[in-house]
Amino acid sequence: MEPCGTLILLNFNGGLELLCRSTKVHHVDVELKPGADGLIMKDLLCWIRTNLIKERPEMFMKGDSVRPGVLVLVNDCDWELSGNLDTRLEEKDEVVFISTLHGG
Amino acid sequence: MEPCGTLILLNFNGGLELLCRSTKVHHVDVELKPGADGLIMKDLLCWIRTNLIKERPEMFMKGDSVRPGVLVLVNDCDWELSGNLDTRLEEKDEVVFISTLHGG
Amino acid sequence: PTASVCGLTPEMIHRYSRHLLLPSFGVDGQLNLSKASILVVGAGGLGSPIAMYLAACGVGCLGIVDGDNVELNNLHRQIIHTEAYVGEPKVKSAAATCHAINSTVRVVEHREALLASNALDIMSQYDVIVDATDNLPSRYMISDCCVVLNKPLVSGAALGLEGQLTVYHYNGGPCYRCLFPTPPPATACQRCSDSGVLGVVPGIIGCLQALEAIKVASSIGKPLSGRMLLFDALSGHIRIVKLRGRSLNCDVCGENSMFTRETFQSFDYENFTQSPFFPSSNEGLQL
């Protein structure tokens, strides 16, 4: 079967995996919006909210971005370095969502 | 300047860096042999022996391979999994040479 | 005895001989360490290996600040404490262990909780600060105080089977607020006492914090500034990721920051984070 979208490797950590049936690693195929010329982080967050987050979406998102205290890494780089919500994603990119820990 | 060969990232660890002026990371441009259709590990070892190892080559090589006790990793995989001396290298591959440690 | 041995006593040469043999550490590294003072905030799961390795390696002055007493259910991970000290102040117990390992290190006991009211006074006495606390308001408070005092901060955290580590406000790198300008919702904050932690996980992160503190204090190597280590014990994955730089708009370390010592001292960290400095009294475990 031909992939109908962009293959992305998702990784939820620091407790965020509890929002996705306690599974940390997800290989997902994200369909492009009609007319879009590529996938950006903003689209991916919408897709995750609709398709992956099973409970308490407010623990993952706030407005159209992630909630405070969540670091987003695209290919092991802070998404602030690549454009935040506008970061362009390519086939086989890895996106990590990690909740900051405070325990000790 | 156009590269005239294959760009490889070399990493010497576990004491092997002492054989290359105590420098662990080397970005090198390895020329292909005339008529060769690609670079393999066997060629790279020859090239390293000629161009990088400044002293005690017997601490790095034995015959046409590495000496016992040295692990060779191509893109973070043991070279035994990719064909040992016949492993094909591509542009921007990373090759790690690491001497096994025994201290504690 | 050559000039480069200056400052090292014969006992130091003997005790630290394995450090002195290291070309990239050597006499200079040891001398730098012996002149450095490091404050460990928290004598718990992270603080245990941090304080023990800093004492063992010969840092000049080691401060430990904590207001808690040792409890039996700390001992599965807080290896600096022994059963004999259950009920005693953690700082007293930790200092005794450090002294037994290395009596040549000056260990200063701060037997009180670090709060905005005493942090400036305590932290200003040290060159490097290590955050080994277990709660969100302390993390903001310690980072803010490090910016105000211009001290490097080695920050670690562990929960469940995961750990995180980075160095803040070092060499132009970001502070905690650059990364997390807004605190998370209170419901997102978990503590070891609520959610559990595998004892050796803070052990691993604490040792890595001790290493970063040693690197900063002795000026060797490349500290983990602008990078963060993420550790997952279950899968055995470790990744080191690249973080954003210092934010020019940061409320605390930014270019137009109005955050002064006075702001700091009157800042209400519990209100800011909607989260308490101290967990409610330990409830019994419900199985």
Added chain:
Amino acid sequence: PTASVCGLTPEMIHRYSRHLLLPSFGVDGQLNLSKASILVVGAGGLGSPIAMYLAACGVGCLGIVDGDNVELNNLHRQIIHTEAYVGEPKVKSAAATCHAINSTVRVVEHREALLASNALDIMSQYDVIVDATDNLPSRYMISDCCVVLNKPLVSGAALGLEGQLTVYHYNGGPCYRCLFPTPPPATACQRCSDSGVLGVVPGIIGCLQALEAIKVASSIGKPLSGRMLLFDALSGHIRIVKLRGRSLNCDVCGENSMFTRETFQSFDYENFTQSPFFPSSNEGLQL
């Protein structure tokens, strides 16, 4: 008290409450640990945090084998020992520290060097073996003995500012000889006593070894078998690499191996590696 609490005493429920709260560890993980026996070979830089965290976490029986005495120049990294034990057997000192942390763990003192002549006898008493030694012949000997006895081996090493970690002979994975069928030339072998080691580096590797031993003994997570962790303290790089699988031609664990208990007991590891079990008497440091 439900059926799942069976086997955990009220004191255990209190002491290990932070473990029991972990969904992926919980009561089963703690019960598995409490029934497991683990042998730590070497009470030095690696063995210090290994033994302390294994005692703290509640392993059922902890064996420690070492024939050396504590020396002052061990204390910069061997945090299980205190100044008061300088000159005493390391095993006695280590056992005392473990007992002080957790008196409910059975600690067995093997106050002798592990050699081919006593290894079968000692190692056969344990479920999991942890190699925390500092020399090449011991590493071959312990791996061979693990294959002969069919025990998993958690192996760590540290030198200078680098460390390495893997699990051998576990779940069909390779043994030490699969990776290193031929010993390196004797001139390539360095020890901490010759080349130095930054004290906290074996601390980090030792904590990671304790974690792997806990994972194997409690059957949780994915142990580091067929993978190796490589740590570089100076640059702060950690990578986990994929290793070859078990070699069918391995002299010891291979399909046609003739390596038996008898072969093992008469095998001359010092001659094989051209390297001694014990370093020559400690020479003074020449600066």
